[in-house]
Amino acid sequence: MTIPADFKSGFVAIIGKPNTGKSTLMNLILGEKLSITSAKPQTTRYAIKGIWNTPKHQIVFVDTPGYLKPRYEMQEKMMRIWNDAFKDVDLVIFLAQISGFPSEYDTEVLERLKYLKNPQLAVFNKLDLCPDAKLEDLKQHLPNSITESIMVSARTGDNVPELIATIKKYIPYHDPYYEEDQLSDLPMRFFAKETIREAIFHQFEQEIPYATAVIIERYKETPDKVVIDAVIWLERQSQKPIIIGKNGENLRKIREYAERDLSRFIQMEVQIHLWVKINPNWRKKANALRELGFE
Ligand SMILES: Nc1nc2c(ncn2[C@@H]2O[C@H](COP(=O)(O)OP(=O)(O)OP(=O)(O)O)[C@@H](O)[C@H]2O)c(=O)[nH]1
Numbered sequence: 001m002t003i004p005a006d007f008k009s010g011f012v013a014i015i016g017k018p019n020t021g022k023s024t025l026m027n028l029i030l031g032e033k034l035s036i037t038s039a040k041p042q043t044t045r046y047a048i049k050g051i052w053n054t055p056k057h058q059i060v061f062v063d064t065p066g067y068l069k070p071r072y073e074m075q076e077k078m079m080r081i082w083n084d085a086f087k088d089v090d091l092v093i094f095l096a097q098i099s100g101f102p103s104e105y106d107t108e109v110l111e112r113l114k115y116l117k118n119p120q121l122a123v124f125n126k127l128d129l130c131p132d133a134k135l136e137d138l139k140q141h142l143p144n145s146i147t148e149s150i151m152v153s154a155r156t157g158d159n160v161p162e163l164i165a166t167i168k169k170y171i172p173y174h175d176p177y178y179e180e181d182q183l184s185d186l187p188m189r190f191f192a193k194e195t196i197r198e199a200i201f202h203q204f205e206q207e208i209p210y211a212t213a214v215i216i217e218r219y220k221e222t223p224d225k226v227v228i229d230a231v232i233w234l235e236r237q238s239q240k241p242i243i244i245g246k247n248g249e250n251l252r253k254i255r256e257y258a259e260r261d262l263s264r265f266i267q268m269e270v271q272i273h274l275w276v277k278i279n280p281n282w283r284k285k286a287n288a289l290r291e292l293g294f295e
């Protein structure tokens, strides 16, 4: 393909408090469910790149985990990812939800943004829940480093075309960084793992999703289907019967959810085999974290 002389390409990091809709917004722009989402905070654990291609642009979005103060080693790693995500990005999107803005968390993030050199944009999300919100009221809490702001709904898509037009202004003239048909730089194994994690997030209350890690032991493509062997790590023995359920019912639901979602994503039949293992305090163990790809 010949690249037009006025082709633009660049990186956009999306940052903000957990549960504000960062992953939902990225998925909406990409038109693909690339980054898992849930109603619980701290769903995203890695910086996930989503590549958006148009005839004149390639915009690489970096969806980051909601940053928290390090309580576990895992959260420290999340913070490092968050800091790394800023390096060399052409635009930082500060995403907050309208209701309750500015939270203590927002204030802390905005304080850090003041000292960042990157161009910055504020996006106030969940407009559908606060249709009467006034941008002027929200804007007064923003530092000067943020040059523009907009209210959107990542759920209904309201104002998202305007947001995209604004983002494009900040993307420099540059050749594409990735192949034009590429959606992500991550391997399929990653998406398999994430889909299973999402299934767990959707099915269980509070504690269980956070105590869970998923390891893909085998990802095999055959001509007519994909076969995946995965192990779910839990922290405690007492969590095992919860995740397995009566007669394995809960585990079956996780499997069916993940098979359905993944086969929609890769347009092929998917068969998943799940095992449950105990790995006490995996969250605190650096080795375990490395094995999970947090490094
Ligand atoms: N009503 C409404 N809900 C939204 C909107 N955008 C996202 N949500 C919901 O908010 C919840 C959190 O969305 P996520 O996209 O997972 O949030 P996140 O910012 O990626 O969260 P972390 O990965 O935990 O940092 C989900 O239940 C979404 O469906 C919106 O515009 N309106």
Ligand SMILES: [Mg+2]
Pocket (backbone or CB within 6 Å): 022, 023, 024, 035, 036, 037, 043, 044, 063, 064, 065, 066
């Ligand atoms: Mg997320």
